[in-house]
Amino acid sequence: HYNLAKDFKEAQLRQINKIDNAQRTRTSELQKLGNQIQQKINNNGYLSQESFQSDQETFNKKQTEAQNYLASLQREAEQEMIQQQIQLTDSIEAFIKDYNRKKGYDAILYKAAGVYFNPALDITNEVIDGLNKRYNKVAEN
Numbered sequence: 001h002y003n004l005a006k007d008f009k010e011a012q013l014r015q016i017n018k019i020d021n022a023q024r025t026r027t028s029e030l031q032k033l034g035n036q037i038q039q040k041i042n043n044n045g046y047l048s049q050e051s052f053q054s055d056q057e058t059f060n061k062k063q064t065e066a067q068n069y070l071a072s073l074q075r076e077a078e079q080e081m082i083q084q085q086i087q088l089t090d091s092i093e094a095f096i097k098d099y100n101r102k103k104g105y106d107a108i109l110y111k112a113a114g115v116y117f118n119p120a121l122d123i124t125n126e127v128i129d130g131l132n133k134r135y136n137k138v139a140e141n
Helices: 003-042 049-103 124-134
Strands: none
Touching: 003 049, 003 124, 049 124
């Protein structure tokens, strides 16, 4: 429920869509080029082996470029997700430290740290409210 986490999730979905769109575009371009080469073969459009090899090399080069571009986008997305996770963790930990200075708890645990906690000890909503009050959404570039 932390707004920063929601914003990061939206950014990750945009990044995934960007990668998917790039993959579809590159695949379509390669299919079109491959179809053109096949059409030339079927219509005896190649007057020499060199002409065919040149088109084949162009196809292979574009295929390699597409793979490299998509791999680059994937690495970029992974790095962004890592940075977002670090930022999210830092934000939560900084808030918890400040929150605990005021409240003086002996321990504050993540819910996932145990099987059962007395609901009276659950401060999750307080923490989320505090995080969201403190969060200032930064405008996207």
